[in-house]
Structures are given as structure tokens and as C-alpha cells.
Amino acid sequence: MINFDYTKPSSVKTAIDALNRDATSQIIAGGTNLVDLMKRGVVAPEKLIDITRLPLKNIELHGNIVKIGALALNSDVAEHPLVVQKLPLLSQALKAGASPQLRNMATVGGNLLQRTRCSYFYDTVMPCNKRSPGTGCGALNGYNRMHAIFGASESCIAVHPSDMCVALAALDATVVVNSNKGERRIQFREFHRLPGNTPQKDNNLQRGELITGVEVNVNDDFSKHCLYTKIRDRASYAFALISVAAALDLNGSIVQDARLAMGGVAHKPWRLTTAEKFLKGKAISTENFQQAASIALKEAKAYGYNNFKLQLAPNAIVETLKTICGIS
Numbered sequence: 597m598i599n600f601d602y603t604k605p606s607s608v609k610t611a612i613d614a615l616n617r618d619a620t621s622q623i624i625a626g627g628t629n630l631v632d633l634m635k636r637g638v639v640a641p642e643k644l645i646d647i648t649r650l651p652l653k654n655i656e657l658h659g660n661i662v663k664i665g666a667l668a669l670n671s672d673v674a675e676h677p678l679v680v681q682k683l684p685l686l687s688q689a690l691k692a693g694a695s696p697q698l699r700n701m702a703t704v705g706g707n708l709l710q711r712t713r714c715s716y717f718y719d720t721v722m723p724c725n726k727r728s729p730g731t732g733c734g735a736l737n738g739y740n741r742m743h744a745i746f747g748a749s750e751s752c753i754a755v756h757p758s759d760m761c762v763a764l765a766a767l768d769a770t771v772v773v774n775s776n777k778g779e780r781r782i783q784f785r786e787f788h789r790l791p792g793n794t795p796q797k798d799n800n801l802q803r804g805e806l807i808t809g810v811e812v813n814v815n816d817d818f819s820k821h822c823l824y825t826k827i828r829d830r831a832s833y834a835f836a837l838i839s840v841a842a843a844l845d846l847n848g849s850i851v852q853d854a855r856l857a858m859g860g861v862a863h864k865p866w867r868l869t870t871a872e873k874f875l876k877g878k879a880i881s882t883e884n885f886q887q888a889a890s891i892a893l894k895e896a897k898a899y900g901y902n903n904f905k906l907q908l909a910p911n912a913i914v915e916t917l918k919t920i921c922g923i924s
């Protein structure tokens with residue numbers, strides 16, 4: 597780990613000014629991801645801007661929108677009565693992530709920007725286009741059990757590791773960012789990127805931008821029928837092999853509208869929009885859910901060690917939808 601300067605501003609403006617002053621500076625919030633990356637030599641910021649003093653811990657209802665500050669802790673968001681009642685899918689996803697100790701440190705902003713858990717990315721002697729562009733992708737023909745089945749490229753087959761983000765994708769959240777140019781709102785599906793030829797870029801945040809919060813519209817129909825399913829190697833804490841965030845707006849036994857997103861399958865939380873369209877107007881049944889899952893998997897491609905995801909993913913979709921609807 598290299599030496600670094602450390603500053604702890606107390607206003608959003610001072611934090612943004614500090615970020616703009618020095619191109620080698622980096623924001624630190626809970627530090628649960630960034631410190632690991634620094635210890636392993638994956639990143640080496642020369643200045644850390646500790647934002648934990650900024651007034652960005654709010655969790656509030658404004659009209660029909662839940663506004664959550666970037667520094668709200670994962671544990672506080674998961675347990676907040678507003679989130680439990682109005683956005684149960686988000687609460688469930690957060691509780692499925694990491695361990696209670698980690699959730700007590702991890703922030704919403706940091707969770708959005710956490711880096712992939714691809715082991716080649718963390719091992720600085722291995723080739724990795726995300727860490728060192730142009731060196732190749734160690735996972736492509738390597739041990740790729742945790743890796744993507746959607747939207748990957750020859751440059752990178754990593755997945756985004758967050759649980760929270762899968763629920764936020766399904767709920768069509770908005771990310772609010774601030775810079776010295778003012779405030780900008782980014783639709784969740786536009787926030788994270790697919791790898792293409794530039795896997796070193798995880799998202800569309802610009803240099804000098806600070807995440808100040810996320811906003812989620814409340815939809816009481818979706819809140820009544822939703823579920824986050826996470827399949828992982830151990831129950832205590834582990835990243836998702838596959839996860840599914842699903843919410844249904846039901847009129848009796850007919851699906852009026854559906855929201856489906858998956859984690860552990862792509863470089864970004866993966867919305868299953870074609871399956872959502874298919875489900876609209878359909879009756880709730882195992883057959884329709886199986887068809888939706890097979891539509892969702894049409895574009896899937898596995899890389900060897902992760903072939904099992906081609907079966908696990910549709911099974912997880914079907915079981916999640918059946919559980920929501922009480923079909924055994």
C-alpha cells in the first residue's frame with residue numbers, strides 16, 4: 597500500500613472542489629471495498645477524500661419518491677420502516693448482501709461503485725483488461741465460475757457484484773450526482789456499463805462527480821408482490837452466483853405489469869425486459885413463468901465453468917415468480 601494524503605471535508609462543495617483539484621484523488625466512504633483494493637495494489641490513489649462527514653444520510657419520502665442519501669448505511673436503509681413498507685424488494689436485497697458488520701459500514705454510494713469480485717482483477721500478477729487495459733482477460737479461458745452469461749465481451753466477462761443494485765434496477769431508480777457543473781440525474785439502467793472494449797469503465801459517472809443519493813418511485817402494487825432471491829455458495833455471506841429481483845402488479849391471477857432483474861449474470865444489473873413484456877396480460881402459471889424464463893435466457897452465453905448458470909438462472913426466475921404468487 598502506498599502513502600496517501602487524507603482529507604475529510606464537511607460540505608458537498610468542498611468535497612467536489614477537492615475531487616477536482618487532484619486527478620489522483622479518490623473518494624472513500626465506508627472503505628469496505630476501496631481499502632481492500634488499495635491493500636492489494638489494484639488501485640493507488642494519492643489522496644483520499646473521506647466523505648463520511650457530509651450530510652448525505654437521509655432516508656425520506658418526498659411525495660411519491662423515496663430519497664436515499666449516498667451515505668445512508670446499507671444496514672440503516674434495509675431496516676428503515678419507509679423502505680421496509682414502501683420498497684420491500686430493496687430491503688430484502690440489502691439484507692441478502694455481505695454480513696451485518698459490513699452492512700454497518702457500507703454506504704449506498706459505495707455499493708453502487710463497488711468493483712467486480714473477479715479474482716483475476718484482484719491478483720496483480722494475472723492479466724486483466726479491467727485493471728490493466730490491454731493485458732487480456734484471464735477469466736475468459738480461465739476459472740470463470742462466477743462470471744457473466746449476458747452482455748459480456750472478449751475483453752471482459754466480469755459481473756457486477758451488488759445485491760442492492762439488482763433491486764434498484766428492477767425498481768427503475770435514479771442516481772443523483774453533483775459536480776461543479778451542478779446536479780445530474782442518471783436513470784439506473786444507464787448508470788452501469790457493459791464491458792465492450794473499455795472494461796476499465798464500470799459506469800457512466802464522470803471524473804469530478806460525487807454521488808449524492810438515489811431516488812425510487814413508490815409503486816404500491818409492486819410492493820405487495822415482490823421477492824429477492826439470492827443463490828450463493830454459503831448462507832453466512834457470499835456474492836451471488838445468481839440473484840433475481842422480481843415484482844408483479846397483479847389483478848387477481850393476471851399479471852398487469854412485471855419487473856425482473858438479475859444479479860451475478862452481467863457487468864451490470866441485468867433487466868429482463870423481454871420477459872417482462874411477455875408476462876404482461878398473462879395468467880400466473882408455472883408454464884407462463886417457464887416461458888418467460890426461457891425468453892429471458894435467449895441471449896445467454898456461458899464460458900465453461902459457469903455453464904451451470906444457464907440452468908440455474910431460469911430455475912431461479914421461475915421459482916421466484918412462483919413463490920411471489922404462492923404457486924407450489
Ligand SMILES: Cc1cc2nc3c(=O)[nH]c(=O)nc-3n(C[C@H](O)[C@H](O)[C@H](O)COP(=O)(O)OP(=O)(O)OC[C@H]3O[C@@H](n4cnc5c(N)ncnc54)[C@H](O)[C@@H]3O)c2cc1C
Nearest residue numbers: 625626627628629630693694703705706707709758759807
Ligand atoms: C467480505 C465482503 C463480502 C461482501 N459481500 C457482498 C454481497 O454479498 N453483496 C453486495 O452487494 N456487496 C457485498 N460486499 C460489498 C460491499 O457491499 C461494498 O464493499 C460496499 O457496499 C461498498 O460501500 P463503501 O461505502 O464501503 O464503499 P467504499 O469502499 O468506500 O468505496 C467504493 C467505491 O465507491 C466510491 N464512492 C463511494 N461513495 C461515493 C460517492 N458518494 N460518490 C462517488 N464515489 C463514491 C469510492 O471512490 C470507491 O471507488 C462485500 C464486501 C466484502 C468485503
Ligand code: SF4
Nearest residue numbers: 714724733752753754
Ligand atoms: S473478467 Fe474482466 S475483471 Fe476478470 S480478468 Fe477478465 S477483464 Fe479482468
